[in-house]
Each structure stands twice: as C-alpha cells, then as structure tokens.
Amino acid sequence: MLALLRNEKVxxxxxxxxxxxxxxVVAYFIAINTAHNIEVRGIKSGFGFLHSTAGFDITxxxxxxxxxxxxWDVFKVGLLNTLIVAFAGxxxxxxxxxxxxxxxxxxxxxxxxxxxxxxxTFRNIPVLLQILFWxxxxxxxxxxxxxSLNFLDSVFINNRGIFVPNPIxxxxxxxxxxxxxxALLAGWWLHRYAxxxxxxxxxxxxxxxxxxxxxxxxxxxAYFIMGRPVTFxxxxxKGFNFQGGKVFTPEFLALLFALSIYTATFIAEAIRSGIExxxxxxxxxxxxxGLTPMQSLRFVVLPQAVRIAIPSIINQYLNLTKNSSLAxxxxxxxxxxxxxxxxLNQTGQALxxxxxTMLTYLLIxxxxxMILNWFNAKxxxxxx
Amino acid sequence: xxxxxxxxxxxxxxxxxxxxxxxxxxxxxxxxxxxxxxTGLPGFSxxxxxxxxxxxxxxxxxxxxxxVLGDASKVKYTPLNAKERFTALQSGEIDVLSRNTxxxxxxxxxxxxxxxxxxYYDGQGFMVPKSLGIKSxxxxxxxxxxxxxxxxxxxxxxDYFRSNKMKFKAITFDTNDQxxxxxxxxxxxxxxxxxxxxxAARTKFKNPEKFVILPEIISKEPLxxxxxxxxxxxxxxxxxxxxxxxxxxxxxxxxxxxxxxxxSNDPETKRLLGVEGTMGKNLGLDADAFYRAxxxxxxxxxxxxRNVGANTPLKISRGLNALWNKGGMQYSPPFR
Numbered sequence: 001m002l003a004l005l006r007n008e009k010v011x012x013x014x015x016x017x018x019x020x021x022x023x024x025v026v027a028y029f030i031a032i033n034t035a036h037n038i039e040v041r042g043i044k045s046g047f048g049f050l051h052s053t054a055g056f057d058i059t060x061x062x063x064x065x066x067x068x069x070x071x072w073d074v075f076k077v078g079l080l081n082t083l084i085v086a087f088a089g090x091x092x093x094x095x096x097x098x099x100x101x102x103x104x105x106x107x108x109x110x111x112x113x114x115x116x117x118x119x120x121t122f123r124n125i126p127v128l129l130q131i132l133f134w135x136x137x138x139x140x141x142x143x144x145x146x147x148s149l150n151f152l153d154s155v156f157i158n159n160r161g162i163f164v165p166n167p168i169x170x171x172x173x174x175x176x177x178x179x180x181x182x183a184l185l186a187g188w189w190l191h192r193y194a195x196x197x198x199x200x201x202x203x204x205x206x207x208x209x210x211x212x213x214x215x216x217x218x219x220x221x222a223y224f225i226m227g228r229p230v231t232f233x234x235x236x237x238k239g240f241n242f243q244g245g246k247v248f249t250p251e252f253l254a255l256l257f258a259l260s261i262y263t264a265t266f267i268a269e270a271i272r273s274g275i276e277x278x279x280x281x282x283x284x285x286x287x288x289x290g291l292t293p294m295q296s297l298r299f300v301v302l303p304q305a306v307r308i309a310i311p312s313i314i315n316q317y318l319n320l321t322k323n324s325s326l327a328x329x330x331x332x333x334x335x336x337x338x339x340x341x342x343x344l345n346q347t348g349q350a351l352x353x354x355x356x357t358m359l360t361y362l363l364i365x366x367x368x369x370m371i372l373n374w375f376n377a378k379x380x381x382x383x384x
Numbered sequence: 385x386x387x388x389x390x391x392x393x394x395x396x397x398x399x400x401x402x403x404x405x406x407x408x409x410x411x412x413x414x415x416x417x418x419x420x421x422x423t424g425l426p427g428f429s430x431x432x433x434x435x436x437x438x439x440x441x442x443x444x445x446x447x448x449x450x451x452v453l454g455d456a457s458k459v460k461y462t463p464l465n466a467k468e469r470f471t472a473l474q475s476g477e478i479d480v481l482s483r484n485t486x487x488x489x490x491x492x493x494x495x496x497x498x499x500x501x502x503x504y505y506d507g508q509g510f511m512v513p514k515s516l517g518i519k520s521x522x523x524x525x526x527x528x529x530x531x532x533x534x535x536x537x538x539x540x541x542x543d544y545f546r547s548n549k550m551k552f553k554a555i556t557f558d559t560n561d562q563x564x565x566x567x568x569x570x571x572x573x574x575x576x577x578x579x580x581x582x583x584a585a586r587t588k589f590k591n592p593e594k595f596v597i598l599p600e601i602i603s604k605e606p607l608x609x610x611x612x613x614x615x616x617x618x619x620x621x622x623x624x625x626x627x628x629x630x631x632x633x634x635x636x637x638x639x640x641x642x643x644x645x646x647x648s649n650d651p652e653t654k655r656l657l658g659v660e661g662t663m664g665k666n667l668g669l670d671a672d673a674f675y676r677a678x679x680x681x682x683x684x685x686x687x688x689x690r691n692v693g694a695n696t697p698l699k700i701s702r703g704l705n706a707l708w709n710k711g712g713m714q715y716s717p718p719f720r
Binding site for chain 2: 329
C-alpha cells in the first residue's frame with residue numbers, strides 16, 4: 001500500500017481525484033444551500049418570468065418594443081444595444097488608436113507630445129468617470145430642443161440627441177444593394193488582379209481608385225435607373241420633441257465617445273509597441289530599396305507591427321465590450337442596465353437573470369476571441 | 385459514496401439550523417440593527433452635513449433599534465438604490481428595509497419579503513418646468529420622462545400613458561440624484577416619482593419656483609418597511625413597532641411626556657409602555673421596549689412633522705397620513 005503511494009504516477013492521480021472530489025463536494029454544497037435558502041425564504045425561482053410582460057418602456061431599441069413585450073424581449077433589446085455600442089466602439093477606437101499610435105512615434109515634436117499627452121491623460125482616468133464626464137458635457141453644452149442647432153433643416157443637434165434623416169427604402173431599392181455588392185466583388189477581383197500583375201510584370205495597376213469609383217458609381221447609377229427609390233424621413237419638431245428621422249441619444253453618444261477614447265489609448269500603445277518591435281533593419285532595408293517613408297510604413301513596418309499587436313488589441317476589444325456594461329450609470333439601455341437592472345428589479349429573480357447575463361458576456365467574449373484568433377492565425381508569418 | 389451522502393446531509397442540516405436562527409437573536413448578538421435606506425431623499429432618508437442619517441424612513445429604524453436594543457443610535461445604515469434593495473434584504477445584508485418602498489402584490493408574494501405596515505401613504509405624480517405651460521398630465525403626449533430604474537413608478541408610467549393613449553420616452557437612471565440632474569439639464573420634459581419624492585427633489589433645486597407639480601396622482605404608493613419572509617417573530621416586531629408609534633400619537637404620548645404618561649390611568653397606554661401586561665415580552669423584547677422607542681424617537685406625528693411636516697422645506701400636510709380619527713388612514717390595531 002505504502003509502496004503504491006510512493007509511486008509518482010499513482011500519487012499524481014490520487015491528488016487529482018482528491019482535488020476534483022473536493023471541488024464537486026463544495027459545488028454540490030453551494031447548490032443545495034442556495035436551493036434550500038430560496039425555498040425557505042419563499043423567493044420565486046425558475047425561468048417562467050422570461051415570458052411574462054415587462055411592463056416598462058425602453059428608450060432606444062433596434063427592434064419593436066412596447067411595455068407589453070416580455071422580459072425575453074428585454075433581454076434581446078439589451079443584447080442588441082450592447083452589440084451595437086461595442087461594434088461602433090471597436091471601429092472608432094481602432095481608427096483613433098491607429099492614428100494616435102503612429103503619431104506617438106512621429107519625429108515631429110508637437111505631434112509626438114500631443115499623442116503622448118492624450119494617451120497618458122485618458123489611459124489613467126477610470127472609464128466610468130469618463131462616461132459620466134462626457135454625458136454631462138453633452139447635456140450641459142448642447143442647446144435645448146427649441147433652440148436646436150439646425151443644419152439645412154435636416155440634421156438637428158440638441159441635448160436630446162443628434163437627429164438625422166432616416167432613409168426609407170421603397171420597392172426597387174434592392175437594385176442599389178445589388179449594385180453595391182457587385183461593385184465590392186469587382187473591387188476584390190481587381191485587387192487580386194493587381195497583385196498578380198505586379199508580381200508577374202512589376203507594373204502597378206490602380207485597383208484602389210477604380211474600385212472606389214465602382215463602389216460609389218454603381219449604386220448611384222442604380223438609384224437613378226430605378227427612379228430614386230430611396231426617400232428620407234426628416235426629423236421635425238412636434239410637441240415636446242423632434243419626431244421622425246433617426247436619433248443618436250446623448251446616452252449612446254457619451255458611452256461611445258468615452259469607450260472609444262479610453263480604449264484607443266490602449267490600442268495606440270499596442271500599435272506603438274508593435275512598430276517598435278519591428279527590427280530596425282527592416283526599415284533601413286526599405287529605405288535602401290528606395291521606398292518613401294510612407295511606403296515603408298505602409299508595406300514594410302505596419303504589416304509586421306499589426307501582427308505583433310493583434311493579441312493585445314483583441315484584449316482591448318473584449319475589454320471595450322465588457323466596459324459597455326458601465327452604461328448603467330447614464331441609462332443607456334444595454335444588457336446590464338435593462339435586463340440585469342430593471343428586469344431583475346421588477347421580477348426579483350437575481351440568480352436566474354445574473355446567470356443569463358454572465359453567460360451572455362462569456363459567450364460574446366468567446367466568440368469575439370475565436371474570430372480574432374482565427375484572424376491572428378491567418379495573419380501570422382508563414383514560415384517557409 | 386455513503387460518506388459523501390452523510391456529509392451532504394450534515395451540510396443540509398447545518399443550513400437548516402442557520403436559516404432557522406432568528407433575526408432578533410442575530411441583531412441582539414451584533415448589538416446593532418442593519419437598516420437599508422435610500423441613498424438620498426430629503427425628508428425620508430438623507431445624510432446631513434455631519435454624516436448623520438435623518439428622515440422618516442431613518443426614524444423608523446431608530447425606533448426599531450430603540451425597541452430591540454434599547455438605543456436608537458445603534459443602527460448601521462446601508463444606503464441602497466432601487467435595484468439593490470431587495471437583494472440586500474434577501475441575502476441578509478440588512479435586517480430591515482426602510483426605503484420608501486411600495487407594497488405590491490408581486491413584491492410581497494415572489495420576493496420572499498413581508499411588508500410591515502404602511503409608514504407613508506403616497507401616490508405617483510409629475511413635475512414639469514413652469515416654462516412649458518402645462519396644466520394637466522393629460523397634455524403630456526410625446527414627452528420624455530426621467531425616472532428611476534427598477535421602481536413601481538416605471539410600471540405605473542407605462543400603464544398611465546397606455547390607458548390615456550399617449551406616447552412617451554423614458555430615460556432611466558440608477559439613483560435619485562442622477563434622475564434629478566438629468567431633469568435639470570433638460571434631458572427630459574417631466575420628472576416622475578412618488579409625490580413626496582417630487583416635493584423632496586424640488587427642495588434641492590436652485591430655482592424651485594420654476595417647476596410645478598401637476599395635480600394628477602396616477603397610482604397608490606403605500607410605502608412600507610419590509611423584512612425577510614419566514615421569520616415571524618421579527619416580522620411581528622417590525623409590525624408592532626410601527627403600530628406602537630401610531631398608538632402613541634393616538635394616545636397623545638410624546639417623547640416629552642412619555643415618563644408622565646407611565647402614570648396614566650388609561651389601560652392601553654399602560655400596556656403600550658410596559659407598565660402593565662406582557663406586550664414587549666410577547667415579542668421577545670423587554671417590557672419597556674416601546675417606551676424606549678417613543679422616548680428616544682417620538683410618536684408617529686412627531687416623526688412626520690420633524691422630517692416632512694409644515695416646518696420643514698418639504699411642507700407636506702398630513703393628508704392621507706393623518707390618524708384614522710383625524711380624517712386620515714393611519715390606523716393601528718389595538719394593544720391588547
């Protein structure tokens with residue numbers, strides 16, 4: 001028996017079995033304990049509440065929602081709003097981060113210092129404070145409804161949001177979409193053709209400009225051929241507020257600004273470290289080949305830098321998505337605000353709702369990191 | 385395997401004994417009453433410049449602490465927003481929730497809590513800037529409304545606009561302060577909450593005269609303290625402490641004359657103050673439990689006038705909250 005215990009392999013297995021058993025016992029105890037307490041205190045449990053009427057209204061919703069909708073609809077609206085702000089935030093912060101990151105390495109003293117100042121300032125202020133700051137700035141500086149800033153009677157800006165005309169697609173508008181897709185496909189094909197031509201003959205083919213022309217020109221052509229099938233719903237002041245059009249609320253804008261500006265600092269640093277990690281010889285070789293500084297950045301440095309920066313940028317995208325839950329502070333109706341907030345309070349079923357919410361964030365994070373890991377693997381240097 | 389089963393049986397047993405232990409014993413052992421209050425609502429629960437909590441809801445906790453522990457100051461206040469309050473009570477983080485909370489059927493039956501009698505009869509109202517020139521809530525079609533998330537107010541609002549075939553947009557925030565701030569910044573046209581809350585909010589505004597409270601009251605909001613379900617003794621203590629405050633007013637017993645009243649010839653007064661009978665003992669408290677509550681905190685009328693009455697910035701009249709024999713609805717079952 002003792003000899004068996006001295007066997008390294010047996011001992012290893014024994015310890016693992018003990019640890020797992022211990023874990024299961026604790027998990028079992030917690031589950032029993034919780035179920036028991038819930039029953040003793042007469043708290044309602046189960047998922048039936050998802051089908052009961054919510055009874056409250058949600059300010060902005062990408063899908064139809066009314067107080068008669070169910071808590072399950074609340075969940076869907078919250079999730080969609082989370083995804084919308086995360087998606088917009090990821091795009092905005094990437095553009096901003098790229099510009100700031102490259103500026104941070106500029107040889108121009110002023111640009112360099114400005115970028116450094118931006119990063120140090122916004123990276124070191126808690127993002128919740130920044131959200132509250134932008135929200136109060138938006139509310140305090142913009143005029144009231146009746147004194148809105150008016151741009152050509154179609155765009156209005158006031159402290160209830162930015163109101164823009166909303167396009168309405170009539171029958172026949174499909175051709176515009178089809179034209180756009182055709183133009184994009186043609187652009188992709190041209191791009192590949194240009195690379196092939198370049199590799200075979202060394203000649204440059206202006207694929208980018210031709211594609212751009214196609215992407216703009218083809219849908220425009222379709223628009224006129226089909227007799228202008230797109231009309232616009234213009235916002236107009238009726239009663240208390242502007243009616244019609246599309247509105248970007250102050251809550252959405254403040255959250256988007258704060259998240260993008262905050263996350264951009266980390267992306268900028270990731271890109272800067274990526275660029276600095278590219279061996280100096282690469283840049284020198286590019287110069288020796290006669291590439292201009294812009295060309296060397298575009299064709300030699302950035303492709304390698306991005307490769308190095310991707311893993312930490314992925315992390316920042318996930319952080320941005322998770323940070324969007326701080327919107328509860330300013331009332332943007334995302335998942336935590338309305339589902340893990342209002343719905344939870346109206347039904348009182350904390351365990352179920354928090355469980356669903358946590359699982360959802362976990363799933364979003366896993367999916368995003370899966371997509372980006374795939375992208376990362378594709379972008380990796382292919383060793384030959 | 386057998387062992388594991390035994391272990392879990394013991395564990396389950398341990399849990400049972402734990403949850404059976406009474407809140408009263410816990411409070412006595414801790415020597416302090418844990419009370420959940422509003423984060424800041426003038427007249428009901430607000431920390432003053434010295435950090436001391438004041439208000440009608442706060443005074444209920446003080447009376448309860450005086451009855452149970454003999455000292456009204458032995459309260460630990462936990463400021464909670466509307467969304468946190470029930471979880472805090474369910475999880476045992478607080479012993480009593482005294483936070484302008486409306487007693488409703490759903491809350492009473494599904495949250496595992498019990499409401500211990502109404503401390504303040506309220507109803508939901510609307511406040512608008514005077515400059516809009518609105519006279520009635522029926523003119524509010526299309527308005528944007530600032531509101532606190534997770535309240536009955538939010539549901540009443542949707543019901544009211546729906547039944548009057550009007551449209552609205554609700555902007556919801558976590559705390560009262562955020563709601564008020566957004567309203568003042570012009571993010572919304574209307575502020576809605578319990579009418580007492582509207583009066584309270586207005587006292588904090590820089591130009592209170594620029595805002596009007598509309599005449600319509602669109603709901604019943606009986607605000608009541610709540611305790612956990614399943615501990616009947618503690619529930620009784622919470623109920624009868626509130627009843628004691630009301631009976632004291634009815635009998636004319638105040639914090640000033642409570643010592644003289646001990647010598648009163650009225651049998652119910654004697655029972656209430658513990659001179660005769662076993663009123664305190666029945667609840668597992670000292671005989672003079674309610675005497676201490678009245679001595680240290682005062683009767684319901686004193687509490688009302690001190691916090692929200694005519695001489696406070698809120699200037700709320702007794703209305704529904706007058707005693708039953710003075711035209712109101714505040715009524716206590718007899719101390720017998």
